[in-house]
Every structure is written in C-alpha cells, then in structure tokens.
Amino acid sequence: MTRRLILLLPLIGFLVLSLFLYQGLSLNPFHRESALMARDFPEFNLPTLEDPERRVDRSLLQTGELTLVNVWGEWCPECKREMPQLLDLADRGIRMVGVNWKDTREKGLGFLEDFGNPFETNIFDPDNELGFELGVFGAPETFLVDRDGIIRYHHTGYISASDVREHILPEVQKWQ
Amino acid sequence: MQIQMIPEIGHFALVIALLFAIVQSVVPLAGAALRRPLWMAYARPMAAGQFLFVAIAYAALTASYMLDDFSVLNVANNSNSMLPWYYKFSAVWGNHEGSVLLWSMMLAGWGYFAVRYSRELPRDMVARVISVLGMVCVGFLLFILVTSNPFERLLPQMPQDGADLNPLLQDIGLIMHPPMLYMGYVGFSVVFAFAIAALLGGRLDAAWARWARPWTNLAWAFLTIGIALGSWWAYYELGWGGWWFWDPVENASLLPWLTGTALMHSLAVTEKRGSFKSWTLLLAITTFSLSLLGTFLVRSGVLTSVHAFANDPSRGFFILMLLGITVGLSLLVFALRAPRVSHKVGFGWLSRDAMLLINNIMLVILTVTVLLGTVYPLLLDALNLGKISVGPPYFNALFVPLTLLMCVFMGMGPISRWKDTSSKLLIQRLWLSAVVAVVLGMALPLIFAERWSAPVAIGIIAALWIVLPMLRDLYDKTRHASSVGAGLKKLSLAYWGMQLGHLGVAVTIIGVAVVSNYNIERNVRMSVGDSVSVAGYTFTMTELASRRGPNFLADRAVIEVQRDGRTRSFTMNPEKRLYIARGMPMTQVALRPGFFRDLYVAMGEDLGDNSWAMRVQYKPFVRWLWLGGLLMAAGGVLAVADKRYRRLATAPDPEEAAATSGAKPEGDRQEATA
Amino acid sequence: MAVIRLALIGILTLLMAGTLQAGAIEVREFDDPVMEQRYRSLTASLRCPTCENQAINDSDAPVSRDMRNHVYMMLMDGRADMEIRDFMVERFGNYVLYNPRLEGRTFLLWGLPAGLVLAGGVLVALVVRARRNASARELSAEERARLEALINRGRTE
DSSP states (O other), rough: OOHHHHHHHHHHHHHHHHHHHHHHSSSSOOOOOOOTTBBBOOOOEEBBOOOOOOOOOGGGOOOOSSSEEEETTTHHHHHHHHHHHHHHHHHHEEEEEEEEOOOOOHHHHHHHHHHHHOOOOEEEEEEEEEEHTTOOOOOOEEEEETTBBBEEEESOOOHHHHHHHIIIHHHHHHHO | GGGHHHHHHHHHHHHHHHHHHHHHHHHHHHHHHTOOOHHHHHHHHHHHHHHHHHHHHHHHHHHHHTOOOBBBHHHHHHHOOTTTTTHHHHTTTHHHHHHHHHHHHHHHHHHHHHHOTTTSSSSHHHHHHHHHHHHHHHHEEEEEEHHOOTTOOOSSSSOOOHHHHGGGOHHHHHHHHHHHHHHHHHHHHHHHHHHHHHHHHHHOHHHHHHHHHHHHHHHHHHHHHHHHHHHHHHHSSSSOSSOOOOHHHHHHHHHHHHHHHHHHHHHHHHHHSHHHHHHHHHHHHHHHHHHHHHHHHHSSSSSOOOSSSSHHHHHHHHHHHHHHHHHHHHHHHHHSSSOOOOOOOOOOTTTTHHHHHHHHHHHHHOOOOHHHHHHHHHHHHHHSSSSOOOOHHHHHHHHHHHHHHHHHHHGGGGSSSSSSOHHHHHHHHHHHHHHHHHHHHHHHHHSSSSSEEEEEEEHHOOOOOOOHHHHHHHHHHTTTTHHHHHHHHHHHHHHHHHHHHHHHHHHHHHHHHHHHOOOEEEEEEETTOOOOEEEEEEEEEEHHHHHHHHEEEEEEEEEEEETTSSSEEEEEEEEEEEEETTTTEEOOOEEEOSSSSEEEEEEEEEESSTTEEEEEEEEEHHHHHHHHHHHEEEEEETOOOOGGTTOOOHHHHHHHHHHSSSOOGTTSTTTTTO | OOOHHHHHHHHHHHHHHOSSOOOOOOOOOSSHHHHHHHHHHHHHHBBOSSSOOTTTTTTOOHHHHHHHHHHHHHHHTTTOOOHHHHHHHHHHGGBSSOOOOOSGGGGGHHHHHHHHHHHHHHHHHHHHHHHHHHHHHOHHHHHHHHHHHHHHHHOOO
C-alpha cells in the first residue's frame, strides 16, 4: 500500500506543477507592481517645464489633494495615444501632474501644444533624477498619489479608455 | 509545377502524416492487446509512412525558403533575398513553426529507425513501442496543424521581400545547435516508449533495458553536443564572453540532460543486475517529460528569456495540454503498473550498486534544484506573492557544491564492485589518488598562475579525484597481462566509454574552475595607435575602417597582438555590424582560440573622434568546457558500441535469469564492463 | 491578422528589450582593483528591469545605463554592497536581484535542495540496510522444510 502511494508521488508532483504552469499562462511576466506601493512619494528638487525659474519638490504632491502623476516624453508614441484619456481624467476634476522625462524643453512644450495639456504642472526631468527614484523604466507610467503624498496605485504603459473605467476611476474613488 | 504549389503540397503531406500517425497509435496497440499479428504488423509501415510524409513537408518548407517564396508567411518573417543560401537553409529551424516541424520529423524518424532495428524484439513489444511513439507524434502534428502551421500563406498580397533572419541566428553555431539539441530531446522518446510499452505489456524483466540502452546513449550524446554547442555559440556570438547564464531556456536543455545521465547509468544497473527497475522506468518517463516541459517553457511565454521564441499563450495552452496528457497518463501508468515488489537484490554500503543509487539520487536532486530555481518566480507570482528573480548567483551557489559532492562518489564508483566492496579494498585502491589529487590541486595554481585560488584548487582536486582512480584501475587491469597492449585490448568498449565519459566531466570541471576564477577582462578606450596589456599580451589598435558585407555594413578594428618576449605577432579583427534589413547592430567578436587560453576582443561603443570602447579578455582553459562535452558524448556512444548490442539476442530467458539473480560471476569479475 | 499580431509582438519585444549583445562595454576608471571587482559583481547580479533576462552589465537599455551609473557613483561614495542593492530594490523591487533574498517566501527555494540531500542520504541508508537484510536473512525452519519438500518432489518427477 505505501509502495503504491510512493509510486503515485511523481504524478501528484507533476499535477501540482501543471497547475502552476497553467496559472502562469495567464500572467504577464512584465506587469510588475511598483516597489513604491504604499510609500511616500520620493524626494526631488527639479524645475518645471513651463517655468525654468520655478522649482518644485515633494510638497507639490502633499497639498491634501489626490493627484495622478504621469510620466511622459515627446519621443514616446504611447504617450501621444493616451492623451485623450488623460484629458478626460483632467476634465473629471482629477488633479494631474506631469513628469516630462528624458526630453528637451522645446520638445516637451511642443508636445503639450500639439496634444493638449491636462496637467496642472509639469516637472522637468531630463536626466532621470525623479524617474529613477520612482523606478520608472519606460514611458508612459502613471502613479496615483493620495492626499497624504503616498503612492497608492501604479499603472505601467498605455492607459486605454477601458483602463480608465476599470482601474483608474475606481482607484481614485477608493483613495479620495 | 509552380513554386507556389510547393507549400500546399507540404501542408497536404502533413495532414497525411497525421493520418498515418493516428493509425500508428491505435492499431498496433490494439493488436498487442488482442493478440492479432496482422494489426501488430501495421507498426512498421505506418511509422515509415509517417516519416516519409513529414519529411516531404519539411522538404517543402525548405524549398520555399531556398526559392525565396515570400508568399509563405513563415519565409516572409524569417528570410530575405539577400540572405546567403546556407542561412536560408537553417532559417527553417530558426523560428517557432519550422522548429516544431523539425521536431516532428525527428520524432517520426527516431520512431521509424527504432522499429527498423528491432527485428529481434518480441512483436508485441515493438507494437506497443511504436504506438506510444505514434501518440506523441499525433500530439505534435496536431499542434502544428492547429496552432503553428508553417505553411500559412500571404496571398494575394505577398511582400516584395522578407524581414530577414535575426542576425544573431546567422551563424554556424546556430545552424548546428538546434538540430543537435532536438535529436537529443526527441531521441529520449524512444526509451520513453520502451518504458511505457514495458509497463503496459507487463514485461518488466531486465530485457527492455538492454534494448533501450543504445537509443538512450545516442540521444544523450546528441543532447550533450547540443548543449555544448549552445554554450559555445553564446560565448563567441553574444560579445560578453560568458558561456552559461542559467537562462530558463538553457535550463530547459539541462534538465533532461541531468535525468538522462541518471537514466543511462540506471539502465546499466537494470540490465546487469535486474534491480532499480522502478527507478529506471521513472527516469525514462521523466527525461522525455522534461524534454516536453522544455518545449513548453520556451514557446509559451510563461518565463522571460532572451532565447524564447515570439510568445503566444494559445500555443502555450496547447503544449501544456500535450504535456499534461502525455506526462500525466505516463505517470499514471507507472503508478498503476510499476513493479510493486522490488527484486530484492542485495548490495552493501560500498558496492557499485550503492554508488549508482547515490548517483541517481544526486542527479535527481540537481534536476529538482535547477527546475525549482527556474519556475520559482512563476510559482510566487501565481500565488500573488510578488515578482522575484532567480539568476546565476543562486544556481551557482547550489549547483557547484552539489556537483562537488557528486565528484566524491564519482571517484569511488568505477573502483567499487557489484554487490559489495570491502572498505579495505577501496582504501587500498584510492588512498594514493586522494593524496596526489590534493597535493596537485593545491600546488598547480601556485605554480602556474599569478595568484592562488581556492576554488580552482578545489576544482582540480575534484577533477583529479575522478581521473586518477581510473588510471589506477587501468594499471590494475593491465599489469597481469603479457603486455600493456594485450591488457588494453581485453578491455571492452563499454569500459572505455565509461572512462572517456568521466574524463569528459573532469575536463569540464577544470575548464569551469579555471575560466571562472582566472578570467581577466579590461574595458578600455582605444584609438589608432593605442595599446593595452593583458596577461602578458599587448594589444595595439593599428587600423579603424569600414566595410560592406552581403547584408550588413561594418566598422572594423585591426588589432595587432604580441606576446611578451616573442617577436611574431598576429592580428585580430573585431567588427561592429549593422544588418540592413532589420536595422539591428551586432558585435562580431574577434577570437584567438587556443588549447590553454582564448583571447577575446569586442568592439563596444563608438566614442567619437575615432576612438572606441573596446573589451579585451584573456580566458584561460575556456575550450576545456566544450572539449569535456565532446569527450562525454564520445564516451556515451562508445559505451553502447559494444558488439553485444549489435549481435542478435539469443533466447531471452536464460540470460535474463542469470542477470537478475545477481549471482552471475560476470558481475563480480574485474573486467566488469561499465 | 496573425501578421499584425506577430509584428506587434516583435515591435514590443524590440522596444522593451535591450539588445542581446554586449552593448554595455563602457570605459570606467577605477583606482582600486577591489572596487572594480565589486563593481563587476554588483552589475552582474542586478537585473535589467526592462530586458528579457539580462544583467545590467550586459544590457544596452537606458535604465541599465542609469543603474550602472548609480552603482559607480555609490561605490565612489564609499557605500557598501548591501546598501547599493537595497537602494535598487527600493526603487525597482526585488525583481532586480538575481540572488533572491532569504525570506519567508523563498524558504522553499533555498531550503529544498539541502533538504533533499538529507532525505537522499536517509533513503540510501534505508535501501542499503533493507537489501542487506533481505539477502542475508536466514531461512526459518519451516521454510527449510518446505524447500526440502519442493526439491524432493522435483527429484521424483
């Protein structure tokens, strides 16, 4: 009897493995949660895109209002595609702050002219100072920062209309 | 006949092959169960027919490539009119669809030859073996026809030209690596089929082991060469001088190799002693299962890897089903029909039987370790425990000590005797080897290298511990003979196979130890006239130029190299290429190979004003890695080149009875074959 | 349709991955060979967040370059290896460590192989002992009598 059980072990082990492999098929290896979840928005000290004289730091995100921080660049095609969604979010009254990432001032400002500007302010980060602190490795990325300046949600990549409905708006509601 | 017809012929041939395979799976098996000789006789013609038609399909795909038929989607994605003809030929297997077709052709081929060279086997055994193989073929052919059809057309809007073969794949190493690997993976299907056939038919005597051995060793040898080629190719092609990264796809090839090694040894025990039957059956099933698992991992997108084919979850699902059914059913058959009462062949602590049991266990542990590390990120992710990475530091930390532990037993194994060995005998035979190994291991790095390294010393000790006892054994076997020559002649090929195989392991260990610890790398900025000195060699850039190749543009540096104290010098010509069709930049490494060291120069970035970042490496003993692999493969083949596998089997019963009783004197004689 | 999908996958892969080749051949000056060794070992054990499966010392991706720069600066600054690793993990997650940390969820990963070695040892001991006993076992009196009877019967037939 015990022998029979021992002989069944490889089969059982294989079935367990298969279960995980099956699960694995529906996972996306590239979707990673931000390492900054539930942590303070990182420190930084950078000029804005619109006004080189004006410098901003972390307090920009600690105004007591919920903010969506979007990392974008003129060179990024997905950023252009998601502008309608971002404008829509701004229209709904959500406070938006942009991070102009790895760009030149000209190109950044040009982008906003061409595609619209849903952002209250844009942080100018040409040398990946803030981006690195946020663990950004590709644009676009979007962070939801709650009223106390804590990062509560992170979206990698393009935000589609259904993403707005299914993920962004619910999260905004939750942390409002 | 128009060129455009060829893909359709290929497609049609696949369908016909599937039909053959279906008949092959069902009829002979039914014939064996119902004892109908006519049905069992279907085995051979069905296997032949299937092989023929899959081969036709493969030939059709190859023809489409060679004829630049860009109306075929597969050709358009992976080839280009400017591609040299030999790369067009190899591009067939440089992509998912074509490589699965190659898999299928090899599967059909191994099946055909297995039945062809099994005339002396009992008919019902052959029938079951072929049916099992047929079932696997059905799975793969369905996979191709349903999810991965290479003959999809781009009509009527066929493109002017193709997307070109990925430049990384435009290389001799890549031409040879997948076919060798697949021959190995697929080759294990034969012993797998033998095991299932033995379980189904209730023929669990030791005979099936004897029949399966040559096929197993041959498959293992191919896999060894395939893995070695892959490592060698990565080394000279990828530009960073590494030769193993524990990437999931690399691990996928290592897993069946590890259990395949255990299987090879276990088959020997089952054949000789009639014991370890369940182990051997399980290993046979596991090895082929790991081949299939490897296919799944590489093609499903479940794990991230630089090697992976363009990933598609629907394909992944199909392969997982294929895997699930094949492996699940096999393990179920194993659980239900494996011998419940093991043949109580006794053996002592230090007997060869015990050593080989330890060998089996150690290799299985190594396999579990590599498998665990490979799928662990997936496990955690599936359980929502976050995303982690498991890479070289982990694998090296575990694999190395486990291998060293195995080496301890590898030294003792070939000296030990079947059934039991007295500790006195072992000590007497081994003490000198132990002392010499330790002394040389500690001393050699001191003598030949600039600085002493403990890892290298340990590696040399381990390698010598494998080799020296074998030399002692040779001495013992030949000293009573009239002359050394006569003594050596008496030793069987199987014995030489074992020696060679283990020597290969020792050589590889030395290669790994030395190149990992004494490797020297310098990244420097160089313009024309600059020099850098590495390990006693002076590298001087004498020229920077551009040239044009068949499908690329290149910047090339001419580096003159001179060894300290010598007057003659030689040149090395690294290049940085831009492949036009894909716009992909590639580094063409300049290599100066040697038995004791490689010199390695790669161009990095153009730093402007005619200077480049260059990487210069001195890599001692790196060739020993792959030389060891070759020796292992040769040893594996030699072990079954023994003429007893070539002569027709005599009446099975008396031989089996003698083998399984364990009392046969042959088992204890000094000239015991491996 | 399949073409478009394949093309998208291809583009995505190209965009997200660094090239496979050693783009990271950079010239960095180190006065101290120990520090150089630390740099090498750190950049070999930190994973590029965007690539398929490459360490930052090997990848061409911009984020890898930034990470390498940070590693270099922190080394120059006198920070310890552990600090540098923690720094990267704070920003990019545990994903960037090729050497997984020993914590609750990796207990099985680090512990199973050692556990198996122990279990293997026990298994060998049990098997050898069982088999030695089996073949050495003496026949009992009853079994001896049965054997005699069988042999005699064989002789008379």
